[in-house]
Amino acid sequence: MKLYTCARSRGLRVTWAAEELGLPLDLQMLPFPPRKRAPEYLAQNPLGTVPMLVDGETVMTESSAIVLYLAERAGNTPLNIAPGEPDRAALLDYLHHADATLTFPQTVYMRYALFEQKRGLQEAGALYADWFAARLVKIETRLSTREYLCAGRFTIADIAVGYALYLTTMNGLSERLTPNARAYLDRLTARDGFKRALVREDEAATAQGAA
Ligand SMILES: N[C@@H](CCC(=O)N[C@@H](CS)C(=O)NCC(=O)O)C(=O)O
Secondary structure, three states: OOEEEEEEEOHHHHHHHHHHHHHOOEEEEEOOHHHHHHHHHHHOOOOOOOEEEEEEEEEEEOOHHHHHHHHHHOOOOOOOOOOOOOOOOHHHHHHHHHHHHHHHHHHHHHHHHHHOOOHHOHHHHHHHHHHHHHHHHHHHHHHHOOOEOOOOOOOOOHHHHHHHHHHHHHHHHHHHHHHHHHHEEEEEEEHHHHHHHHHHHHHHHHHHHOO
């Protein structure tokens, strides 16, 4: 399986899941943003986004869906929750919540408040930072009685949501994290699998000239 990605992008969900699952992944590192710095990538992925997983005829461009695909490919793993098992619906819910509700507003904030300041839309960016902070309520409440989001154990839902929280450490929004979310992020980033994923991405990016 080939993963086209940029270090620390949403592709980190996939690199991290592969480490936790013990699955081999051929990392193809790209400079960020690929649409500007690796335009030849558009021939493979017209969106220009990362990550993109290529597994034979299978091509996927949604990080949370790729993580579920890897868990299913790994077979019987405690990182997944099988159909019919309690919290299966919660797993699906948090896999989508991770990107649609917790990552998306941060990307709007980053675009308008940090990257494109000349367009005069910083206020819109700041409003999306507030929007993100308000949306933390769902995991903050859930984590008040749990260490992990689903099934009383670490699962791919934690990888998907964990990346959304980790993103705050790179974009300046970590001060907005609520207490349970912050403690949860600390637990997740202390995992060996997470640390190995960071090192793998950095080493591959350096070796492939995409740092
Ligand atoms: N919903 C997609 C979003 C993919 C995405 O937008 N990735 C960002 C990096 S985190 C990207 O490629 N940005 C570059 C661009 O939009 O040109 C996912 O979860 O994988």
